[in-house]
Amino acid sequence: MSDLAIRSLSKTFGGVRAVNEVSFDIKRGEFLALIGPNGAGKSTCFNMINGQLPPDSGEILFEGAKLNGKKPRDIWRLGIGRTFQVAATFNSMTVIENVQMALISHANQVYRLWKPASSLHRERALELLAQVGMQDAADRPSRELAYGDVKRVELAIALANDPRLLLMDEPTAGMAPKERNDLIALVKRLVIEKGISVLFTEHSMDVVFAFADRIIVLARGRLIADGDAKSIRDNPQVREVYFGTGKTFQKSGAH
């Protein structure tokens, strides 16, 4: 069974068909990239899957259960995580406190208990920080972190919820090429180790072609291609969409 099945998903804003009859699947443990030029409908697609935006029509099935109409919190509780822009309180806490907060919140959601102890979940938080290579920064104030390190902590926070599917909308936005590569390599390793599925958008084609198991391409709301790196690179329609907007697959960070 596929983890996530998207069936004929559509969304219109005014006269714009932002997402137009889009269908695709994600299998368990798959690292799937969603690409496409600006305005292709990627964010709209993400926001329908995570419950922020109701679809006009179509179905979203997670492990066979329908997600349409569910609230973001309920979708999150079902095991679909996402990387957020960090919370307003992020800078006022240490790195480990931020991860502990996420663990406390997860425990509260799942077991309905609340124990406001600062030592709570410290061991598990350290484990999560180790998984993203940030254990040595555990007791540093979060406000001192470099941008790439904030992204790693953000990932640890998302993992605190034990997701089976992780949605990452432009996780490397604003990062230098080397940092992008490192973050996506890290996510790929976690995908393999934990057997979770990831749907992500990324503007650097180098990164997408190097790490994604499969790539789906949106253009003007429609899905125009679905395949591995080679088939996408060689797809004439995909090439036209990118060359037509002055973008190439060659440049790192091309957008």
Ligand SMILES: Nc1ncnc2c1ncn2[C@@H]1O[C@H](COP(=O)(O)OP(=O)(O)OP(=O)(O)O)[C@@H](O)[C@H]1O
């Ligand atoms: N809330 C909204 N109201 C009106 N139009 C919207 C809204 N959100 C998106 N759109 C339009 O829908 C289309 C798809 O936008 P979307 O943000 O999903 O594309 P995208 O592929 O994520 O683009 P980008 O790469 O620039 O982030 C665009 O034409 C956009 O202007």
